[in-house]
Amino acid sequence: MSYDKVPLAGVIGSPIAHSKSPQLHAHWLKVNGLKGFYIPMDVASDDLETVLRTMPKMGFVGANVTVPHKEKVMELADLVTDRATLIGAANTLIFRKDGKIHADNTDGYGFIQNLRENAPDWNPKTGPAAVLGAGGAARAVVASLLDAGVPEIMISNRTRVRAEALQADFGSRLTVVDWVQAGNMLEDALTVVNTTSLGMVGKPPLRVPLDGLRKDAVVTDLVYAPLKTRLLLEAEKAGCTTVDGLGMLLYQAIPGFERWFGVRPVVDSATRAAALR
Structure with a gap:
């Protein structure tokens, strides 16, 4: 019997406990009936590269990045979008099947x-x-x-x-x-x-x-x-x-969720309520 891998995503920062992203993505996974998990990860700067290199091996398909790592991940990524380069920071990572890390900024x-x-x-x-x-x-x-x-x-x-x-x-x-x-x-x-x-x-x-x-x-x-x-x-x-x-927090999350989980989520009153819980 074969089992499909459950896609994992999350948000990396330090501190991270205050982040509303986990409840937002959990809401979208639920309402769209998708398998998957999105977890907060408190990662120290010294551990960032090790963590990023290990995550794809653990089933992670991508991650959001917040303070203080948004500039540092640009150096660690294999591919960086023009808009992330222009802004000088990345907030969305995609772990590609070929092993490359793709960095974007959706802010x-x-x-x-x-x-x-x-x-x-x-x-x-x-x-x-x-x-x-x-x-x-x-x-x-x-x-x-x-x-x-x-x-x-x-x-x-x-x-x-x-x-x-x-x-x-x-x-x-x-x-x-x-x-x-x-x-x-x-x-x-x-x-x-x-x-x-x-x-x-x-x-x-x-x-x-x-x-x-x-x-x-x-x-x-x-x-x-x-x-x-x-x-x-x-x-x-x-x-x-x-x-x-x-709303900025909600809308910036759409492109990442779509890339990781394959469905474009909708921002509505229930989404706002989920983020505010």
Whole structure:
């Protein structure tokens, strides 16, 4: 009697206990009636290469990657997509049958898809975007906004040199604004994005003045704990269209799940509920 291998996938990071990805993927496996498991794995940096080389031998078909390994896996992968190269980080790995590790970044896809689904009237080409933060998430957001046709991006970060590094990489459509002037960016911005952890549960608040928000702006926060951050609450009061950060997490997970388990999952209210459990 022969038994089919049960496909395994998971998320690698350190720490990892807080990740919502396992409950999200478990939900999709269940509703699609698929065999498979998705598990959280707390992996130290020193063990990353050994773990990645061993996983395919254990039945793993792929993995998500989160902090602090998103840059390091780029060096360990055999094949890296153009978008992961542009962003400088990977969040999705596919272990191919020929033994090669394929690295991709779906964060930008997840970000744009979340905006398109939850702010259907959003038109990136109508005016500038303002981006708060210049870390790994900001790189994915900037790359995807430029790709979507945003004419100009104003970017501000507490450490200015990090914002300047993004400007150097992404070019003349980026303008760096000092953090103390970050509130002023909002007066011209039709797309506003917080990519920092400010405003998250357990983190300092986002203290940028928000009185410059335009009522015709689309405002989104990558923070999803709480779902309604101060930025989103103030934006709602100002009459803006707001999009919470949970959707980005859900949509960025679609391409990986489809590659690993062979079915394209759907994001709906039950998916959101599963991720919030």
